[in-house]
Amino acid sequence: MSLDPVLSRIDTDLTEATDRLKALLRIPSISTDPAYKADCDAAADWLVADLASIGVEASKRPTPGHPMVVGHVDGPGPHVLFYGHYDVQPVDPLELWDRDPFDPQVEDTAKGKVIRGRGSSDDKGQLMTFVEACRAWKAVNGALPCKITFLFEGEEESGSPSLVPFLKDNADELKADVALICDTGLFDSRVPAITTTLRGLLGEEVTITGPSKDLHSGMYGGPAMNPIRVLSRIIAGLHDDTGRVTVPGFYDGVPELSPEIAAQWEALGFDHAAFLGDVGLGTPAGEQGRSALEMIWSRPTCEANGIKGGYTGDGFKTVLPSKASAKISFRLVGQQDPHAIRESFRGWVEEQLPPDCTADFQGHGASPASTMSITHPAFEAAREALSDEWPDPAAYIGSGGSIPIAGYFQDILQMDAMLIGFGKDDDAIHSPNEKYDLESFHKGTRSWARILNAIAKV
C-alpha cells in the first residue's frame, strides 16, 4: 500500500471532507446540559453511520450518560486505538458569537480560511482528521494499513463520568498496542507536537448558605451575614500575594522541572508576549518567578470558573441573598492527589465559615496528571511522519489542559497514548467564535495518513 496517492486523494477530497465535518458540527451535542441529550445521541448515530461508510464495523454503546461509539476494522500492521470526543462545550455567552454556533461555515480571515462553529476544533474537527485519513486510505488502497479500534466519547466536556467503567467493562475489546488521541494542538503553525505530559483536573462546586431565605438589604443589611461576602473572602484567599495556591498540602507531589526538560522547552522559543497579547493581556498573573510556559505545562493552578449569587438580571435589586455559589477547578501536575486535595479544600473552606453560614460541596471530575512513556517505537515513527508533513520538525511538549483518558489508557488498558492534534492557540475552544483552521483540518488529515503509514512499518 502506498502513501502518495492517499495524500493526493485527501487533497482532492477536501471540499467533501469539509462538508462532512459541517454536518457533524450542526448537531448541538452539548454534553453538560441535559437539554441536549437527544443531540448527543444524534451525534453518536452520525458517527456510527460515517464509520460504517468506510467499512468500519461500528456501533453505539449505551452508558448511564451519553453513548460511546466503538468501531473496529482489521489491518496488517500494529493495533492502534484512536480516541476522540463528539460532545462540545456550552455556547454561552451566545451574544458574543458572530454567527450561530451550530451553523458552521468556512470563513476567509486575515490568517487564512477557518471552519467556524462550536466543536470545530474541540473536538469534532480534530477527530474527523483521523476519520478522513482512514477514508482516503480505504478509497485508494481498499484497506487500512493498521488494525484500528475507534472510540468516540460523548462526555469529555462534562467530566467523563461513564468513561472509566466503560473502559473496565470492555478492556479486552479496547486494548491495543498504542493509543492515538486527537484532542491537543500544534506547538505553533510550523511545529507539530506530540504531547507527553498532561495536567490533571479537580472540579469543585461550593455553595455558601447564610440566611434561610433571600432578605431585603434595607431590613437586614448589616445584621445578616451575606453569603456573597463569605464566598468572595474564600475565593480571594485561594491565592497568596505571590500567586501560590493556599489550600493546605496543595503542592505535595509537585515536582520541579528537570534541567533537561527546562532546556528543551526553552529551546522552543515560546513567544510569551504574543501568547498573552492575543487575549489582551501583558503581565503573567500566576506564580511569581515562573514563565508562562512553565505555569501552563508544569505548575498546578486554581481558578474560579463561575460565580453567582443574588440578583444578576438587568437593573438593580437590593436583595441580601440566602445563597452564593462558585465553580472552582484545580489543574494538577506530577503526583498531586486529586482526592486528597478535594478533602483539604473542603476542610479549608469549612474553617473559614463565619457563624450562621454553611457550605455545601458538589464534586465534579477528579483526575491526576499523566506522563507518557515514549519508548514504544510508534512514538518516534509518528514524530518523523509529522515532521515530513509540517515545515519544522515535530516536538515532544507538555499541555496545560487535562485529558484524563490518557491516564486511564495507561492504568486500565496498559498502553501509552500518543497525543497528536492540530489545534491552534487562537482557536477559541470553550469560547465564543470557536474555529479550526482549514489548514489544520487538511494537513491534520494528511498527517494521520503519514502516521498510519509509518506505524504500519514499526
Next chain:
Amino acid sequence: MSLDPVLSRIDTDLTEATDRLKALLRIPSISTDPAYKADCDAAADWLVADLASIGVEASKRPTPGHPMVVGHVDGPGPHVLFYGHYDVQPVDPLELWDRDPFDPQVEDTAKGKVIRGRGSSDDKGQLMTFVEACRAWKAVNGALPCKITFLFEGEEESGSPSLVPFLKDNADELKADVALICDTGLFDSRVPAITTTLRGLLGEEVTITGPSKDLHSGMYGGPAMNPIRVLSRIIAGLHDDTGRVTVPGFYDGVPELSPEIAAQWEALGFDHAAFLGDVGLGTPAGEQGRSALEMIWSRPTCEANGIKGGYTGDGFKTVLPSKASAKISFRLVGQQDPHAIRESFRGWVEEQLPPDCTADFQGHGASPASTMSITHPAFEAAREALSDEWPDPAAYIGSGGSIPIAGYFQDILQMDAMLIGFGKDDDAIHSPNEKYDLESFHKGTRSWARILNAIAKV
C-alpha cells in the same frame, strides 16, 4: 361626617376589597425588567380606573420610564398627598415560590390569613389600604374628609429615575400640607409606627474585565488574570474584620445616636434573637459593638446584592472568563453624601486593579438619608388615631430601608411626610412567597379611615 359607619363599612366590604387587591396583584408590573413594560402600564391603567370609581379625577401621566398615576379629589379638611408605588420586585428565584407569584390567593397559615403574591406587601397591598379607606368614606358619607392628591409611582423598585423631574415639573399641582406614604411596617403586631428616619441608598454595578475573551483554563489558567478573583478580592475587602466599611471617607457625616433616641429605642424591647432567628441566623454580622436595631436604623452598611461571572449553568465548564460583575449597594444615614461615596468607591476599586484588568461602573440610585420633622400637628393626630386602632400605642421609629421620596417631598415640595404602613418583618418582601397579613390589610384600611378623620380636625 362620622367615623364609625366608615369602619363598619370597611369590615363588611373586606372580601370585595381583597378581590380588588388580587386583581391588581395579578398584573406583573416588574419595573426593573424591560420585558414587563406593558404590565407596568396596565397596572397604572387599573389604578386610574379604580380611583375614578370612587370619584377621584385621575389620569396616567407619562414619564421617560413607567407612568405616574395622579388623582385629585376635593374635601373640607387639610390637603394631603398620598404616595404609594404600583411596581414590584422581580420574582427570581422562581423555583422557591410555593405558588405562581402573580396568581395571588388568601391562604390560611399558622399565624392567620395572608394574601400571598408578589407585591402583596410591597407595595400594592399597602397602597390599597388607603384607597379602600377612601372608598369607604365616599360610600358612607358621599365625600372625603380631606382634600387629597394621589401619587402612584411605577419605578420605586428600579431607582425612581423619573421621580425627581416629575416632582419638579408638577410641584404646584402636587404640593400639599403634609404627605402620607404607605410603604413601611408596623413595629410589631401590637405596635403601629410612624417612621421618621430613613436610610439613603447608593447602588453601583462594577464589571471587571481581564482577558479580552473567555479562555480555556487548561490553556491560560495560571498566566491569565481571572476577573472573578479580582472581583472577589474587592468584595472581600469592602469590610474590615470589625464589620466596618473600608471605602475611604465612608463614615463622613454619620452621626452617633443621641442618648434620648437610644433610650426610646431601647424601651421598644426589640427582640433581636427573634429578628435574626426568623431567617435562620443567630449572630449579628455587622459592625461590632452595635445592636441589630442600631445597625438597621442608624448605621450605614454595604452589601453585595448580586454577583456573576463565568459559567453558572448546570455541570462544569473550565472557562477562565473575560468578565465578572457585581451589584453593590450602600445604605446611608445622617449627612452621608451618596455622590461623594460613589466617587470614593470607584477610586478605591481602581486602585486595587492588577495589571491588565479594567473596571467599568454603572451607577444606579443615589439618595441621601432623610429625617422627618414631626412638628406638623397631623403627626400627633395620626399617632393618636393609630393608637386607637391597634392594641398598643403607636411609636415613632427608624427604618433600615430607603424611601427616597420622603426626602424629595421635603426638598422639592417643602412638606414633611408621615410614613405609616402595616407590613410585618416576615412579609418576605423582595423574596419568594411574599405575603401581606389579611389583618394588616384590614386594620390598615381602618387605620387610614381613622387618620383621615383625625387629620380633618387639625
